[in-house]
Amino acid sequence: MDFTDVSLTALRVLRAVAEHGTFTAAAVSLGYTQSAVSRQIAAAERVAGAELLERRRDGVRLTPAGRVVMRRATIVLDEIDATARELSGLPGQTGTVRLGWFPSAGAVLVPRALAALRRTDPDLHVVGRESGSTPALVRALRAGSLDLALLSSxxxxxxxxxxxxxxxxxxxxxxxxxLAVPAAHPLARGEFVDVADLRGQRWISGSSSGDDRAMGVWPGLDERPEIAHTARDWLAKLQLVAAGCGLTTVPAVFTALAPAGVRILPVRGGPQEQRRLLLARLPQPPSEAVTRLAAVLREAALNDAGPNPDTPAPQQSF
Structure with a gap:
């Protein structure tokens, strides 16, 4: 076996398949046909002498051999990309970090963290992207396409x-x-909403497909919710609330961002619906740039959240 015979194209295809979870989605992202993706993966597996991907009914994932190849391939592909940037004459940077996040983190935390980063570490370059799916962010981490990911749990x-x-x-x-409530709604008159009063309400939920489809409806309702509208964008959801079209759930940090005509209130009664904001990475030692960005994100998250005795104290190393 001589793995030096594997082309860069095959490595890029392997990374795309590992990240997107299916040959079809990888082909779309690369602008290839599905058969071309299959050929590149087959060529890489022939040279490796082992299956690099486990084919399953719900998609594919890296095998142990595939994880070894992907870990090394990521280093090669990143060096090639860095060389291309240097040859194109881009200004030097002390480091590049690829950051992924879920939608609500992109509305508040990420912009504030990047603004702080420009003041403290102007030479640190962040390449960012949003994903509406935790599995997609995790696959991108595993495939080496992201260095850090903000996850909701x-x-x-x-x-x-x-x-x-x-x-x-x-x-x-x-x-x-x-809970985001229209300012003219009867539930907006107090300083909190009782969970029993959520029965029979109209809801603005997340998109109708994917793992966020129920986002926006209060969890644990003992009835089939009436979905008045679906929208993936947080601004669209809040503007629909302002227009009196229904209620939607929001992270607590959105309180400061509520548009005119919207009140954001706590809900009492029933189990507490807690949400954790997590920062995730692969277990190998992080680069200095990753460590610095993680520290800025941690500081921004704590500033946004304010004091709360229920929040676990984050460890100082990551």
Missing amino acids: APPFRPPDAESPPLVLQTLTERALR
Whole structure:
């Protein structure tokens, strides 16, 4: 076996398949046909002398051999990309970090953290992208396409995947879910909403597909919710609330961002609906740039959250 015979194209295809979870999605992301993706993977597996991907009914995932190849391939591909940037004449940078996040983190935390980073570490370059799916963010971490990912976790706070080795996770904040209510709605008259009063309400939920489809409806309702509208964008949800079209759930940090015509209130009664903000990475030692960005994200999260005795104190190393 001579793995030097594997082309860069095959390595890029392997990373895309590992990240997107299916040959079809990888082909779309690369602009290839599915058969071309299959050929590149088959060529890499022939040279490796082992299956690099486990084919399952719900998609594919890296085998132990695939994880070894992907770990080394990521180093090669990152060096090639860095060389291309240097040859193109881009200004020098002390480090590049690829950061992924879920939608609500991109509305508040990420912009504030990046603004702080420009003041403290102007030479640190962050390449960021949003994903509406925790599995997609985790696959991108596993594939080496992301260095850090901001994840949201709900009770019972299970690990984001069952792969080995486990991801390194740091809890940045833990806060109770809140409710966005039209200012003219009867529920907006008090300083909190009783969970019993949520029966029979109309809801603005997340998109109708994917793992966020129920986002926006209060968890644990003992009835089939009436979904008045679906929207993935947080601004659209809040503007629909302002227009009196229904209620939606929001992270506590959105309280300061509520548009005119919206009140964001705590909900009392029933189990506490806590949400954790997590920072995740692979278990190998992080680069200095990753460590610096993690520290800035941790500081921004604590500043956004404010004091809360229920929030676990984050460890100082990550």
